[in-house]
Amino acid sequence: MTLTWERHASDGQARAGTLHTAHGDVPTPTFMAVGTAATVKAMTADAVRSTGAGIVLGNTYHLMLRPGADRVAALGGLHTMMDWSGPILTDSGGFQIMSLSSLRTMDEEGVTFRSHLDGSPHRLTPESSIGIQHKLDATITMCFDECTPFPATHEQAKSSMELSMRWAARSRQAFVERQGYGLFGIVQGGVYEDLRAASVRALTDIGFPGYAIGGLAVGEGQEMMFRVLDHTTPMLPTDRPRYLMGVGTPDDLLGSVARGVDMFDCVMPTRAGRTARAYTSRGVFNMRNARFADDPGPLDPDCGCPACSRHARAYLHHLFRCEEMLGPMLLTWHNLTYYQSLMRGARAAIGQGALTRYIDQVRAGWGAAKIASEPN
Ligand SMILES: [Zn+2]
Numbered sequence: 074m075t076l077t078w079e080r081h082a083s084d085g086q087a088r089a090g091t092l093h094t095a096h097g098d099v100p101t102p103t104f105m106a107v108g109t110a111a112t113v114k115a116m117t118a119d120a121v122r123s124t125g126a127g128i129v130l131g132n133t134y135h136l137m138l139r140p141g142a143d144r145v146a147a148l149g150g151l152h153t154m155m156d157w158s159g160p161i162l163t164d165s166g167g168f169q170i171m172s173l174s175s176l177r178t179m180d181e182e183g184v185t186f187r188s189h190l191d192g193s194p195h196r197l198t199p200e201s202s203i204g205i206q207h208k209l210d211a212t213i214t215m216c217f218d219e220c221t222p223f224p225a226t227h228e229q230a231k232s233s234m235e236l237s238m239r240w241a242a243r244s245r246q247a248f249v250e251r252q253g254y255g256l257f258g259i260v261q262g263g264v265y266e267d268l269r270a271a272s273v274r275a276l277t278d279i280g281f282p283g284y285a286i287g288g289l290a291v292g293e294g295q296e297m298m299f300r301v302l303d304h305t306t307p308m309l310p311t312d313r314p315r316y317l318m319g320v321g322t323p324d325d326l327l328g329s330v331a332r333g334v335d336m337f338d339c340v341m342p343t344r345a346g347r348t349a350r351a352y353t354s355r356g357v358f359n360m361r362n363a364r365f366a367d368d369p370g371p372l373d374p375d376c377g378c379p380a381c382s383r384h385a386r387a388y389l390h391h392l393f394r395c396e397e398m399l400g401p402m403l404l405t406w407h408n409l410t411y412y413q414s415l416m417r418g419a420r421a422a423i424g425q426g427a428l429t430r431y432i433d434q435v436r437a438g439w440g441a442a443k444i445a446s447e448p449n
Contacts, residue, residue: 075282076213076255078314078335082424086306086333089423092128092314095253096152096160096212099127101314101335102419104326104412105162107343110135111145111155114343115398115405118156124378124406125413128160128212130338133205134169137195138188142208150210162257162338163211165202165244168220168287168319179219181236199243203256207249214256215285216244221263223291230263237261238275245279255282257316263288264297266304273308284309285316286334290325299328306333323352323415323439327432330419342412346405349393353411356439360404365390378410379403 078101080090092099106113106121109132113121121129131151136142148154151161167184170177174186183198197205202217218237221230241258248256258276262268276284286305289298302317309315316336317329326337342352349360353373358365360372368386376382380389380403392400415435422431 074250074252076253077282078312080312082426084423084426084428085331087331087419087423087428088311088333088335089420090314090335092160092336093253094160094212094255095251096158097127099160100420102326102330102416102423103127103336104416105130105336105338106409107132107338107340108155108157108161109340110139111151113405113409115347115402116343116409120406121157121409122159124409125417126159126409128162128336129155129157131155131161131163131209131211132169133163133166133202133209134173136163136209137166137197137205138190142205146208146210150208152210160212161210162213162316163206163209163215164318165206165215165217166197167202167218170197171220171222181239183217184219199240200247203244203247212254213283214244214248214254216241216256216259216281218259218261218287220291221261221288223263223288223293225263227263227265227268230261230265230268234261234263234268234272238272241276242279245281257281257283257285259285259287259318260305260309261288264293264301266301269301269305270308273305277310281313283314283316283336285318287318289317290319290321290339295321295325295328298325299332302329302332302334309333323412324436326412326415327419327435330416330423331428331432342408343405346408347401349400349404350408351389351404352408354435354438360386360389360400361393362390372407373411376407376410376414378407380407 076094082089090101106126106129108129173189177186185196199217206214221233258281260272262272314335317334351358354375365386371381373381422428
């Protein structure tokens with residue numbers, strides 16, 4: 074009835090599998106390109122498909138404000154509107170309310186907030202968030218939750234997590250089952266092991282076809298994030314997909330795959346692409362840097378995307394210097410292709426029981442310690 078996930082191989086905590094949905098199958102581990110406003114910025118749907126992407130993400134908060142869920146539904150849902158026939162995951166709006174809107178007031182029932190666009194008042198509850206995601210025709214719906222801020226005291230993280238668990242039960246009640254669709258629960262609890270454990274127990278008692286790990290990549294740093302994953306993923310059911318929300322750099326992704334995560338989303342490759350930052354098999358480059366002005370070589374010799382196979386680094390540099398829109402388009406295309414290639418490599422390596430060797434090789438290509446943080 075609901076969507077399912079099938080495991081093909083394991084390597085330590087890492088798993089390779091297939092997500093079976095109403096809108097097709099997706100091999101995991103997978104990276105979901107972020108299509109906030111029903112578009113992956115600077116990319117046509119065909120271009121997104123050509124990167125190897127199997128599933129994309131949309132944002133409930135943005136789409137409920139513009140163009141509005143009823144309007145999306147009248148246009149046939151997100152799949153039709155975006156020309157994306159594959160699976161789509163929508164977030165619940167909770168994270169964006171916290172990060173974008175002003176004058177939030179939270180109560181047991183839900184959140185009242187003002188739009189970051191025009192200040193108009195809105196309210197989201199677990200029931201209305203699930204209803205909006207239904208209208209958007211999300212293949213994967215996310216429970217409405219509160220993303221616990223970082224830092225938070227144990228007491229703050231506990232009451233926030235417990236509220237999210239009550240909202241998870243209400244989200245489950247509100248969700249309308251459809252063949253090949255599913256609702257994911259979201260583990261909260263901040264950086265506290267006992268709270269993460271309590272959250273996992275509460276969610277597995279309710280029962281979901283997939284589990285997300287929320288409240289990470291909010292400023293705690295990679296070491297702390299990995300510590301939370303080391304503790305949390307082994308508690309999750311082994312036969313359900315695990316989605317780490319809002320993560321991350323290429324190094325974050327590989328480290329999290331090794332810790333048993335199957336799905337990721339992040340604005341990083343698309344946002345970086347618009348600001349001249351390229352993630353490559355040789356590390357991170359800022360294409361505005363003058364050292365590329367006369368460089369005839371490909372951006373990444375190991376990549377087959379249009380930016381790398383048809384153009385020189387010097388041309389990409391020129392496009393950004395002139396602020397031509399093709400620069401962000403090509404670099405977004407490349408970054409998404411690179412992220413997909415990392416996931417493809419990880420899937421193959423897990424199948425061969427060689428994930429550690431694969432990660433070591435990839436990191437050696439970046440020039441060892443300097444990962445995706447310092448562009449050069
Ligand atoms: Zn490329």
